[in-house]
Amino acid sequence: MKVLVIGGGAREHALCRSLSLDPDVTALHCAPGNAGIAEVARLHPVDAMDGAAVARLATELEARLVVVGPEAPLVAGVADAVRDAGIACFGPSAEAARLEGSKAFAKDVMAAASVPTGRSYVCTTPEEIDKALDAFGAPFVVKDDGLAAGKGVVVTDDIAAAREHALACGRVVVEEFLDGPEVSLFAVTDGETVLPLRPAQDFKRALDGDEGPNTGGMGAYSPLPWADPKLVDEVMETVLQPTVDELRRRGTPFAGLLYAGLAITSRGVRVIEFNARFGDPETQVVLARLRTPLAGVLLAAAEGRLADQPSLVWRDDAAVTVVVASHNYPGTPRTGDPIEGLADVVAQDAPHAYVLHAGTRLADDGSTVLSAGGRVLSVTATGRDLGQARERAYAAVDRIRLDGSQHRTDIARDAAEA
Ligand code: AMP
Numbered sequence: 001m002k003v004l005v006i007g008g009g010a011r012e013h014a015l016c017r018s019l020s021l022d023p024d025v026t027a028l029h030c031a032p033g034n035a036g037i038a039e040v041a042r043l044h045p046v047d048a049m050d051g052a053a054v055a056r057l058a059t060e061l062e063a064r065l066v067v068v069g070p071e072a073p074l075v076a077g078v079a080d081a082v083r084d085a086g087i088a089c090f091g092p093s094a095e096a097a098r099l100e101g102s103k104a105f106a107k108d109v110m111a112a113a114s115v116p117t118g119r120s121y122v123c124t125t126p127e128e129i130d131k132a133l134d135a136f137g138a139p140f141v142v143k144d145d146g147l148a149a150g151k152g153v154v155v156t157d158d159i160a161a162a163r164e165h166a167l168a169c170g171r172v173v174v175e176e177f178l179d180g181p182e183v184s185l186f187a188v189t190d191g192e193t194v195l196p197l198r199p200a201q202d203f204k205r206a207l208d209g210d211e212g213p214n215t216g217g218m219g220a221y222s223p224l225p226w227a228d229p230k231l232v233d234e235v236m237e238t239v240l241q242p243t244v245d246e247l248r249r250r251g252t253p254f255a256g257l258l259y260a261g262l263a264i265t266s267r268g269v270r271v272i273e274f275n276a277r278f279g280d281p282e283t284q285v286v287l288a289r290l291r292t293p294l295a296g297v298l299l300a301a302a303e304g305r306l307a308d309q310p311s312l313v314w315r316d317d318a319a320v321t322v323v324v325a326s327h328n329y330p331g332t333p334r335t336g337d338p339i340e341g342l343a344d345v346v347a348q349d350a351p352h353a354y355v356l357h358a359g360t361r362l363a364d365d366g367s368t369v370l371s372a373g374g375r376v377l378s379v380t381a382t383g384r385d386l387g388q389a390r391e392r393a394y395a396a397v398d399r400i401r402l403d404g405s406q407h408r409t410d411i412a413r414d415a416a417e418a
């Protein structure tokens with residue numbers, strides 16, 4: 001089948017890599033893509049946010065399946081435009097993607113479906129904000145209601161900083177602080193049947209030891225040796241299935257990837273957030289472990305046939321991914337620097353370790369790869385356990401040279417030693 005992937009980050013590179021290894025995929029296209037995706041898919045300079053243009057491209061390419069990677073086009077209705085053109089699309093409608101696009105909407109769905117999450121207030125005035133901050137006390141959790149590219153959430157002990165962020169947002173959700181390790185669990189769903197993937201853990205802070213500002217994610221690993229083996233079943237029963245059922249009941253079924261960001265608190269599992277798409281960088285490690293060819297699963301979800309899909313098959317391997325970011329990320333990053341050593345990773349580390357590109361582009365010479373964003377690339381590695389996967393990932397990271405770049409050195413360290 002011919003597949004078109006929309007987006008151009010490391011998540012889309014991971015999706016394209018898996019799809020390129022799937023024998024059922026006869027042609028793979030991506031818009032807009034990046035320098036790494038160009039090695040496995042044909043790129044098209046189409047704006048991911050333009051639903052009409054994406055639908056036109058999919059029609060021209062005779063795509064059997066379109067996969068929309070990032071949240072912004074989903075919230076903007078790009079999946080609806082593709083489906084309206086009669087083409088199967090993996091990704092929720094704009095209505096269902098509000099689960100990610102509005103924190104207040106997500107809270108409302110969770111309340112209706114009795115899904116465990118932090119207590120919260122939706123606030124629009126300074127008086128409501130102060131009342132909510134007072135009610136919960138420190139640490140304060142303040143979330144912009146709308147999409148904010150990973151920068152909408154402030155967690156702080158400083159009430160002045162919490163208030164300042166809340167006032168800057170307009171409509172905010174003020175939430176109780178949830179203590180405990182975080183887990184990301186993804187599920188593929190057609191709006192009715194839910195197929196959970198394997199849990200992963202993401203590292204959100206910029207610096208080692210979970211210091212520094214929040215980022216889009218600096219690394220991830222899977223499996224989670226410390227987690228309760230019953231965690232996936234529990235989250236299926238208390239979170240994923242009830243949420244999917246509630247959205248179907250409302251007449252806006254969610255078909256695509258449902259991402260549950262969870263806190264494992266002393267009082268049980270709580271939802272921190274939902275996303276309406278594969279997470280980055282967790283996708284890199286989850287897909288590295290999936291043995292079942294990907295295209296058929298995504299197509300079955302897009303066509304409402306997930307109930308007939310055989311169980312997913314997983315490798316025993318562990319996987320670790322380490323993000324290499326530009327100088328100054330998550331502030332305004334420095335871009336346009338050459339990235340060296342990519343060929344050395346292919347020569348010395350493949351197939352156990354490989355580079356997935358995020359913010360990269362080809363220079364005018366057609367061969368030099370340049371940094372073009374905050375998160376530049378991620379190195380993903382597999383191994384018999386987290387220790388080996390970690391060693392392989394960092395050996396490959398050490399071969400990559402990008403002036404001023406930064407990465408965390410403690411991805412999966414505690415879990416590997418546990
Ligand atoms: P989000 O954008 O909702 O994923 O939030 C970003 C990060 O903020 C999460 O991964 C958590 O580390 C943190 N966070 C969000 N909500 C809470 C909460 N209620 N309690 C503690 N930390 C939170």
Ligand code: GLY
Nearest residue numbers: 202217279280281
């Ligand atoms: N890894 C966090 C996210 O994708 O939102």
